[in-house]
Amino acid sequence: MDLGVCRNCGEFEGKCGCGRGKVILSAKDRIRVSKFLSGILRHFGRDFGISIDEEGWATVDNVLEVLKERFNIGRKQLELIVKFDRKSRFEIKNGKIRARYGHSIPIKTDWSESDEIPDLLYHATSPANIDSIMAKGLLPLKRREVHMCATPEEAFEVGRRHSKNPVLIEINAGEMRKAGIKVRKKGKIYTADFVPPEFLKIAGK
Numbered sequence: 001m002d003l004g005v006c007r008n009c010g011e012f013e014g015k016c017g018c019g020r021g022k023v024i025l026s027a028k029d030r031i032r033v034s035k036f037l038s039g040i041l042r043h044f045g046r047d048f049g050i051s052i053d054e055e056g057w058a059t060v061d062n063v064l065e066v067l068k069e070r071f072n073i074g075r076k077q078l079e080l081i082v083k084f085d086r087k088s089r090f091e092i093k094n095g096k097i098r099a100r101y102g103h104s105i106p107i108k109t110d111w112s113e114s115d116e117i118p119d120l121l122y123h124a125t126s127p128a129n130i131d132s133i134m135a136k137g138l139l140p141l142k143r144r145e146v147h148m149c150a151t152p153e154e155a156f157e158v159g160r161r162h163s164k165n166p167v168l169i170e171i172n173a174g175e176m177r178k179a180g181i182k183v184r185k186k187g188k189i190y191t192a193d194f195v196p197p198e199f200l201k202i203a204g205k
């Protein structure tokens, strides 16, 4: 959906209520910029001269320099991308911006937005990964953490990135936490360093 601003309705996604608002970022450009932003904040910021501290923060000004040059967009467009992101992928605080999850670069991931973690979480993946996962557990592989969802629907959406017919895995997060393995909440996603196989159950296709 497009992103825009309106004198009457304020910042909006899609169409503003009164119809007088101005689109400042088309849906297509929004996706392009958002993917690139995920890339620089999670994986390759350094290649673009962006320094990211040990908690994942870069300065907004530094990121804007790169976005301006590559996509010709400014601060308001960046703010709206962050504000309306469906998965709360990013956060902006005190002139800094970070990706909440998904990193491959070495940052400290041990923070959570809440201690309230559901007892059941979900992950969906390609059928080709299932034997290995049920034997070795869920591993972060190229990333710093394993990513889990609050609902089967959200997990299936993630799983469809890997396969047309993903397999759903139910994670017993309650028992896992009792066993001392931390689960963290980051935006709408839940993360852990690793999920041993004893907390996993194949839940369906």
Ligand code: HQG
Pocket: 038, 087, 089, 102, 124, 125, 126, 129, 130, 132, 133, 136, 137, 138, 139, 140, 141, 142, 143, 146, 147, 148, 158, 159, 161, 162, 189
């Ligand atoms: C699999 C996106 C074999 C795992 C999503 C997954 C998410 C194993 C793949 C976030 C394994 C890694 C992360 C094992 C795990 N053997 N395969 N032992 N352990 N795997 O992309 O969770 O939209 O790194 O099942 O929505 O798919 O970018 O992880 O299939 O929240 O914001 O290894 O990225 O968020 O794939 O996705 P990924 P993911 P954004």
